[in-house]
Amino acid sequence: SIVLMNGEFIPREEAKVDIEDRGYQFGDGIYEVIRVYNGKMFTATQHLERLQTSGEKININITYTVQNLTVLLEELIHRNSLHTGIIYMQFTRGESPRNHAYPIETVPPTFVAYTKELERPVTSLENGVSSITVEDIRWSRCDIKSLNLLGNVMAKQKAVEADCYESIQYRELTVTEGSSSNIWIVKDEVVQTHEANSFILNGITRRKIVDVCQRREITIKEKAFSIEELIDADEVFLSSTTAEVMPIVAINNVPVGSGEVGIITRKLQNYFKEEIFVECGE
Ligand code: PLP
Known part of the structure; x- marks a missing residue:
């Protein structure tokens, strides 16, 4: 396969990173995952803008514009004949002799992007998945899409x-998010998810679902909820770029609601599919 490394298209075998790359040593970098349907990127601009924002938050200077990156990633899809899958991309603070502090001289970031074929998880989307609750032991800047x-x-x-x-994480008694997803509950036809603050990553899928709810007149509350509210919910689902709107039908071995995929979750799945169709076609 062909990968993109520091702006060049090269065979994957030729892409090498130095042992003193700060991504490798410190997890000092940021990343994005973009869905590709029908050979076209879904919500690419939102992902690339979030990448820029993550970079600004930790002073990694991404020297590419959203427009530049879009052109490069489209070319990467083309060179790999990708139909359904993802693009993974990351920027690290670059190569520099190991030292916790940022390098003083301007070191260029290391930029890598590659594609992977990945089908939509249709069986799980249909039947739902199970989950457990775990304590959120992460730091307090989960808003940054960091390699750490x-x-x-x-x-x-x-x-x-x-x-x-998936694991559903909680801090004190408050549900934050999944290990690689945002978590949602539905109670009395009100859809609810944690507000976008520094304790969660503001998912691009999450933003799309908020937007869809507002347009379709489904009541949506962006407000943290407790473990108790989670357990007591009528419906629970998670959202992410790869998993879309994924029903959660069991938590800690206990069925959610009836144990079947909920009506509003199903509606949101269908609305989400329409969004994909509008942007990427069939
Ligand atoms: N929260 C975390 C911790 C994640 O890693 C992800 C990424 O998949 C998400 C939420 C969902 O974000 P997105 O919808 O942008 O994929």
Whole structure:
């Protein structure tokens, strides 16, 4: 396959990173995952703008504009003949002799992007998935889409060991988000998710769902909810770029509501599919 490295298209085997790259040593970098449907990127501008914002928050200077990146990523899709899948991309603070502080001289960031074929998770979308609750042990800047994912990695591993799809994290008694997703509840036909502050990543899928709810006159509340409200919800789902609107039908081995995929969750899945169709076609 062909990857994009520091602006050049090269075979994957030729893409090499130095042992003193700050991404490798410190997780000092940021990333994005963009969905590709029908050979076209979905919500690319929102992802690339979030990438810029993440960069600004930790002073990594992304020297490409959203427009430049879009052109490069379209070319990457084309060179890999990608139909359904994802683009993964990251920028690190670059190569520099190991030292916690940022390098003084201007070191260019290391930029890598590559594609991967990935089908829509249709069976899970149809039947729903199970989850567990775990304590959120991460730092307090979860709004940055940082390469430092150890807390998320540990949370996901717990889910896998419990034979579950996702871990739902909580701080004190408040639900924050999944290990790689945002978490939603539906109670008495009101849709609710954690407000976009520094304790969660403001998902692009999350923003799309908020937008869809507002346009379709579904009541939406961006406000943190408790573990108790989670357990007591009529419906629960998660959202992410790869998983879209994914029903959660069990939490800690206890069925959510009736144990079936909820009516509003199903509606949102269908509305979401329409959004994909509008932007990417069939
Ligand atoms: N929260 C975390 C911690 C994530 O890693 C992700 C990414 O998948 C999300 C939320 C969902 O964000 P998005 O919808 O932009 O993929």
